[in-house]
Amino acid sequence: MIAVGLVCPTSYPIPVRKTSVYLPEPLKNRLAQLSSAVGTSEAELIRDAIDARLTRGTGTTTGERATPDRPVPGRLVGVGVGPGPAEAITIGAIDALRRADRVVAPCTGLDVVGRAETVVRQAAPDVAVERMVFVMQPDHEARAGALNNVCDRMVDYLEAGEEVAFITLGDPNVYSTVSSVFSGVRSRRPETTFETVAGVMAFQALAGAGGVVLTDEQQSMVLLPASAPEEVIAQELSDRSRTVIFYKGGGRIAAVADQLEAADRLDGAVLGELIGMPGERIAVVPDVRDRPASYLSSVISPAPTGAGPVPVGNIDMATAKAEVEEPNRAGTVTP
Numbered sequence: 001m002i003a004v005g006l007v008c009p010t011s012y013p014i015p016v017r018k019t020s021v022y023l024p025e026p027l028k029n030r031l032a033q034l035s036s037a038v039g040t041s042e043a044e045l046i047r048d049a050i051d052a053r054l055t056r057g058t059g060t061t062t063g064e065r066a067t068p069d070r071p072v073p074g075r076l077v078g079v080g081v082g083p084g085p086a087e088a089i090t091i092g093a094i095d096a097l098r099r100a101d102r103v104v105a106p107c108t109g110l111d112v113v114g115r116a117e118t119v120v121r122q123a124a125p126d127v128a129v130e131r132m133v134f135v136m137q138p139d140h141e142a143r144a145g146a147l148n149n150v151c152d153r154m155v156d157y158l159e160a161g162e163e164v165a166f167i168t169l170g171d172p173n174v175y176s177t178v179s180s181v182f183s184g185v186r187s188r189r190p191e192t193t194f195e196t197v198a199g200v201m202a203f204q205a206l207a208g209a210g211g212v213v214l215t216d217e218q219q220s221m222v223l224l225p226a227s228a229p230e231e232v233i234a235q236e237l238s239d240r241s242r243t244v245i246f247y248k249g250g251g252r253i254a255a256v257a258d259q260l261e262a263a264d265r266l267d268g269a270v271l272g273e274l275i276g277m278p279g280e281r282i283a284v285v286p287d288v289r290d291r292p293a294s295y296l297s298s299v300i301s302p303a304p305t306g307a308g309p310v311p312v313g314n315i316d317m318a319t320a321k322a323e324v325e326e327p328n329r330a331g332t333v334t335p
């Protein structure tokens, strides 16, 4: 006797993509898109994905990371992006953005796309970004009012069980609105879990773009707002083995240049304006000292001295370094 229910039909009433029969509709569509984009059959992609998961412990074969962890309800994550080119965003940041239930960006008006949002749009176009208005002008009351609104809304989302990612330019722990948002949310909702995802800082992007070595050997480095008291700046500049970096100096380039000149450090100082953005300008400070720059400007005065050989015990580091760097012409093994 033949059990009719077990007979495999030779034709189907509707077309069936046998390779993706178990997949939900959105995943099927993404599979079809990837298949036509990379010219590999859907079956091959599925085989690869299963193989990657079972054999190599990763979830993808396309160079992307496996699906990020699940969102944690009530967690607020400060995510650093940019500020250099969009490709400087970290994989950790992209994971955090994709994992979050909501991604929030600071802006100066609801119709203004901020720099951090622009980076996210370029690096992860699939991530939807919600803007929240901040007031950047010195008006203390207006600033505090805007910050309060932002924190209230954040708390609503966190209370609803969402994980919220708040994006910021550069690193969230360096001169960032993230710290004010965290403290406003903490005072309203102490049980919130806070996390930050490090980002590439503006001065690092400038050092890369301007070919500047920030520190070497025994040198040190300090980051200051250009509005710091003159005597503090003079003190830092007087240490010639210290690299001095100025943030927030766009409108005060002339004053910064004067201070550098007084410390005999004008030559070699580099300005980076709008790094990674349209209109980017990298210049030596003497060439631009009479031109005000935008708020998104940073200046690096590299340490004039202090790099080079460091004696360690009886070892002459200059010789040791040269030995490591010199090819071994005799072909013998050096320790």
Ligand SMILES: C[S@@+](CC[C@H](N)C(=O)[O-])C[C@H]1O[C@@H](n2cnc3c(N)ncnc32)[C@H](O)[C@@H]1O
Binding pocket: 083, 084, 169, 170, 171, 172, 173, 174, 175, 176, 177, 200, 201, 202, 203, 246, 247, 248, 249, 250, 272, 273, 274, 275, 276, 277, 295, 296, 297, 298
């Ligand atoms: C509020 S702080 C943000 C710092 C940022 N969190 C970081 O890690 O670099 C703003 C200052 O960062 C610097 N900055 C940020 N983006 C920049 C860019 N694209 N080009 C040059 N400087 C930038 C400027 O000095 C600006 O005044």
